[in-house]
């Protein structure tokens with residue numbers, strides 16, 4: 001099994017980012033908050049990793065600790081093998097961050113001037129990366145606007161300029177915090193596609209933090225999920241998705257009246273129903289013999305099927321099971337105990353596939369830290 005923890009990575013496989021035993025407390029005594037609590041992980045070069053967690057999970061504190069804007073109480077951070085406390089300048093020359101969306105940029109400057117400016121403050125002579133800038137302008141569809149002041153651009157374009165600015169120097173490791181925030185559906189889709197493409201073409205290591213699960217599913221190979229300062233899951237997106245035992249059958253039929261749906265609720269585990277849809281639909285969690293019982297029940301109720309398909313669990317389902325939070329990152333009503341049980345079930349499921357539990361804590365390590373960047377999982381019915 002390839003090594004996956006910072007201390008046992010081989011010397012020839014120096015990770016882009018290695019965090020070991022990182023902790024940060026705010027305040028003291030009874031009011032102290034353990035924002036980050038003994039967090040360790042390593043991110044291999046060239047991978048795209050999602051950082052997820054409900055509000056207050058510790059993501060921002062973790063990112064700021066890595067970027068050097070928050071001083072951790074304990075632990076080490078290595079960027080491309082260099083301990084950041086030994087040589088900040090050297091370590092951070094390789095790091096870029098888009099932390100506040102479009103506000104990164106100077107709106108009075110043109111798009112190209114922004115790229116040159118950010119290359120300079122990244123320690124790179126702009127002329128030496130002119131080719132990279134042309135490529136970025138081209139890939140992000142900004143070439144026509146290269147000499148336009150940023151303030152005259154649409155929000156989606158500003159967001160693209162922000163991304164280009166982060167990549168304008170020579171950064172190998174890039175943090176993107178909510179990169180699609182505020183974009184419309186089309187703008188978000190375009191930016192997701194471009195982030196993925198740029199990561200592959202420029203051979204970048206990218207850490208993406210977002211509450212939008214589509215961003216994580218579309219862009220990331222691997223996801224680190226945080227909750228209450230700790231890492232509660234760290235695995236390939238596909239394996240996390242595969243670990244959720246929540247397959248459903250979605251039945252569509254004009255014969256599905258509200259009373260028929262109520263009858264089904266009495267007998268089956270109905271996950272969702274929409275009696276007002278055209279045609280009405282019902283989603284039933286099924287396993288084993290329940291499928292036969294379901295069809296028998298539908299036949300007995302004179303329901304002729306207009307359509308039937310399977311609904312795979314989404315990353316949002318995984319996230320909710322692990323943290324008890326909704327997709328926006330807010331905590332739901334579930335108790336810590338319920339969340340712990342759900343996380344335990346999920347961890348055990350992943351463990352069965354080769355991952356390993358880390359003691360009794362709600363976290364696990366991937367069985368295989370090497371992820372295939374080109375292998376994508378498409379979920380039927382999702383974009």
Ligand SMILES: Nc1ncnc2c1ncn2[C@@H]1O[C@H](COP(=O)(O)OP(=O)(O)OP(=O)(O)O)[C@@H](O)[C@H]1O
Pocket residue numbers: 026027033034035053054055056057058059060061062329
């Ligand atoms: N400067 C600070 N002083 C005191 N407490 C802080 C400070 N920064 C963060 N915290 C606390 O640390 C915990 C983690 O906060 P953090 O902002 O890292 O979480 P987050 O996962 O980024 O949340 P969000 O998704 O809402 O941005 C929270 O309880 C927060 O209130």
